[in-house]
Amino acid sequence: MNVYRDSKAIEKLLALVTVLTLISFAYYFTLSEIEELEASYKTRRVMLTKMLGREIADYLEKRIEITPRLSNFLAEEGVAYAAVQQPDGSIIAKGENYAIPMGILEKIEETALKASHLISLPYEDPSRTVSLTETVLPVITPGSKKVVLRIGFFRNSEKNKVSHIKFRNTIVFSFLIFALSIIWFLRKNKASNLQNSLMGTTAIVILMLFLSSRMTLQKWYENEWHQNFTKNAIAVSKMFSTASARLIESSLESDIKEEYKIAAADTAFAYISIIKDDKIVFHSDPTQVNENMAADENYPRSLNTKKPMIFRNDLESLYEVYVPVMKGQHRLGTIKTGWFIQNSYEPLSIIRDRLVLVFTAALIILLLVMHLLSRRVTKELHWFIKAMEQVTSGDLRQTIYIDRNDEFGQLAHSFNFMIMSMKEKDMVGRGLQQYVSKSIVEKTLKALSSQDKNGEKQFAVSLFLYFSGINEAISHLDGARIFSSVQECLDSVNKLTQPGSNVNNQLFPSGILTVFTLSNRHDSLLKALNTANLIAADLGRRPDLPFSPKLTMHTMEVIRGNLLDKSEKLSFIGDGFADFRTMAKIQGGDEIIVTREVSLLLKDAVNFEELEILSPEHGRTTVYLFKNYKEISEIIRSFESATNWTKIMILRILKLSVDQVDQKILFEWFKDEDPDVRYHVMDIIDRIPANDSLAFVEKVIESESDKKVLSRAIAVLGKVGNEKHIPILSEQLRSTDRRVKANAVEALELIGGKRVYEFFNLLIDEQDNRVKANILIALGKYGDLKVFDLLSKMITDQEPNMRASAAYALGQLGMAQGVEPLVNALSDKDPMVQRQVIASLTALKADLNIEM
CATH class of the missing domain: 3.30.450.220 (LuxQ periplasmic domain, N-terminal subdomain)
Incomplete structure (x- = not known):
């Protein structure tokens, strides 16, 4: 090698x-x-x-x-x-x-x-x-x-x-x-x-194509010419048949001589002879008359058939045609004509000439194209080599910009991010971690959490896994086994619920409580129900548990906050428990029982079985056993007559089954008067193929009046559009709505390209905080490091919204250059800014893998 x-x-x-x-x-x-x-x-x-x-x-x-x-x-x-x-x-x-x-x-x-x-x-x-x-x-x-x-x-x-x-x-x-x-x-x-x-x-390819084309053309021409030449020679030879029969029968030569004069005008025609009983009775050369045909090796072969035959005579460079002269079934004699071979190749020389010219031109053009292409490739490779040499010598200021989406464009993009990554590591290695000390971030986080979260009311969905029969198990079984079984249930719940800022798990002596507090009520309900299904199926496969886990689902309003100064974990205050003990008596191991409040919210999309129980606490009450989701076709049919709440619920369900929804139905649903419904319809349109949705999204942007829906349509266009949509999105930057302008910037960023990069550079002085933040994020993702200087100034602006947006942008870029201005902003007196600073620092901690 x-x-x-x-x-x-x-x-x-x-x-x-x-x-x-x-x-x-x-x-x-x-x-x-x-x-x-x-x-x-x-x-x-x-x-x-x-x-x-x-x-x-x-x-x-x-x-x-x-x-x-x-x-x-x-x-x-x-x-x-x-x-x-x-x-x-x-x-x-x-x-x-x-x-x-x-x-x-x-x-x-x-x-x-x-x-x-x-x-x-x-x-x-x-x-x-x-x-x-x-x-x-x-x-x-x-x-x-x-x-x-x-x-x-x-x-x-x-x-x-x-x-x-x-x-x-x-x-x-x-x-x-x-x-x-x-x-x-x-x-x-x-x-x-x-x-x-x-x-x-290229020269090899052209040479091989030329040689193969020439040989193919030669063979094809010979085959085609031979067929045409044969047909012509036989046809002309047959023309002599009548006169030849008359000559053989009556020795009359005048007709054959006249026809010979006509045929002789053809430059390919050589001679004619009439044969009877193996002797020549007429020949265009009289000296050949009465000559015996015994020496002609092709003549005997022609006697074996009544059809015309043609043979090649290489000694005289002629083709010889033999045509039988017939009278009924009786053969009177044979016509023999000669035809020059050389004349047949005249047209071939012209075609061959043109073939050479075509391939010569092709060679010159392709060599020129390959030369230009190779120059372009080697020029760009030279950029990379030169940049890498500079990086090897320790200069990390190198940037390569290639405005194409081909392999070199992707390579340049990767190279720029590699350099930025090296810069980040270099900055961290020089002591950047001192700005992100554990005490500063954690103490600030606790302070902000206690100030901002305490006393906040929220809609929540609770899911309680009740350890039915736990008291009996404790009195009869070994404690270690019960503890491991509870641990097994807790691990399953944690795995399937994915605890985070909107999902919290708490262990109680009688079971595990999971509280879902997503920003959208529909999402909280659906996530809780889907999670309950997964938990019931998982624990249903564990028959060896010493107690029977039973699931109940309930909605409530909670107050959340931080009750312990030493704990970052949020606490929830509210009645998250239904009468789970009474429900457990009629409940199977893998069944889910929900309260009336849950059934009212989900009844148009879910099938429930109504059950009546006698509760010591509430008396006779009705609960509902979850059976399954309704069929997609049934849900779609119920859309038109449903309430706005139910329509949104249907749309949230269909978002997971886009392939089962006809796009024409979605376009029809978008005519709904409620902007929230239209917003969620557009959320589904976002998931259908670009070829099917592009024209519709363009029309929505032209006609939609609701700013929230318009901003969602702009976001979709950013995913399915291309460079021709840059003017449409640029026009939306004139909007007075901050969300529309911000989404237009994000959409332009998704489309990308040199035009967008240059366009964003012209908008750096934008005064709207959210729009400006999105522009700087986009420029940063293009590898333009000057954005960090602009964001460092922006995070010290007099306006709190501007400072918060700058903190958000620094977190979104995920680079080490953003850590120092964020840490300096921890002392900001505005709670909104502090909250965003902490969120961005937390994100950077994960992105940069910094130990705190």
Whole structure:
């Protein structure tokens, strides 16, 4: 692994691949261009030869002198000579350029005179100064005699153009490779392996795609062309069937000759022969008539079928088509036609040319894109490397800001928070804990608790776990077992109730009392009932207890406060006990009995069984046995006719079962006149998918008049919205309602991004305490440490609300920089500020893991 990491071999290999890719493009680009050029010259030679051949046949038929036409033909560009000869070599007429007399062409004359169809013969003289291509075409005279038309074409122009193409492409691609080499050498000491690797890998991908595309295109074209060529060759060959049958039966050649003249206009058409009884009875070259077909290896194979067949003859570069001449079920003979192979590749050279251009452009574009991408990546990596070097040297003032949500943006975000964490630890290590001494915080906490909490009235729900039969158990069983059983019950209750500021457990000789004092009465009731279900189920699985735990639930109004100076724990004064002893006599071990007050509050959402008991204390009274919650569908149906209290209760229950509620029903419920109901509906909308709720929330923000509901809708938009909603939320900052403005800031913080960060920087001077606190919290979470200087000033402001908000913000940021200003604010004379300071210090104690 270390070899690959430290070696330059991979980098050099990828650079070599890039060069090889360019060379491959140069080769194929040059090859396709040369093939296209050669094909155009060859097509011109064939067309001129066939055109002159038709004229010679007409001249011979009309007995017109041929020599002047041949001499005039020399005026065509690149024509060296033209001659008409008998098959024995005697010259009928000729026109020649004295720069190259025909006498020197004896080597190819013999082959030319034997040609049975149009062929091309290359020639180059021994001195290599003259390069020719001779085209030979047999011409049939009116007397069915054969003459041979020979035309010589200079290849100097063609060769010069081929050389020019090679030279030009060599220069262009050499310059390109040279330029890339210069760039590579100049950047060698600056460029990263990542840049070279990306560009080299791109070159490999393009090269592989190019080669695979070219081979696929070649194969596809050949298949497609072969099918089309076969269809065309067979169709043209079948065209001779009627005339061929007439020739075989009556020896009439006029029709077949006329059709031959038409077919010969096709540059791909070479010759035609009609075969009867294994002998040629007609041929476009009369010298081939009466030749036996025994030497033709494809002819016998064609006799095995009545369908046309096509074979490839690589020796003569031809395709040969065999078509049976039928009369009913009787085979009269066979038509054989020849077709040039070379002509089929002319369109392919054009496609190949374009393919090379496309992939060359793709290579250049992708190399440029990869270069820009790698520069961007390496630039950002360089920021991190430089920042880490500074941090390693002890400078913790480094901050990296990348306004994107991709991996680099997340990495920058994590880096900034890592630096802040290091700063916090550094500050703590320098003695920050002296500001958070146990005596200061704890004494202040006790003082504030006694001042602020004592005498406060609250709605509460009590849950009492009665140890039914505890007296009998004490008189008969070992004390240790009873103690461990009580401990077991207490542990279960503590685990399931999660004691805290709103849930308190107290142990009594006869049982355990749990008091729920949540800020929302609906939540207190539901949490108490759900907890009672969990406790009943848990203790129901413990049949070995020496007594029977029985649960009762009751509502009451309590007064809370601190009765003992040495204790931080709050005490509750109120009648939290129903007649649990009488209830226990009719109660099963896992059943929950509630009082009338509880049943009245929950009856629209819960199924109860009414029971009547005779209480020594209260006489005949009614209690209720909890059965289960009503079905969601039943609760939903009862919503419209329910009281506002019940509607809110239903909504609190449905909040835990959002997937069972149709969003259209929620949107309809939001039309309720009571703003509290609309507020709780929006609380549920907060939990449905963003795609389903976004448009509705936007409309609510535009039309809602109640500020509490509007602020909740703004909070929801912050969770489901995006950058396009920044103007909508920014507009809400103009509101006169403090809660609306504060929630708008929080929503903007959730959306995030550079625009929001810059926008918040413009709002630092906001005068509303809650809005300003939220803005500073958001900036602090972006890693902007200047907020601590602003909050340190804000916590000494003349306005108590401003000081309390500053204390809240310092606690929310959860950083060590906030401890010192909070400790200094412990001496604040305003109880509200002191309470918030203590709450923030308590939160910081947990966040920073500071021992007090």
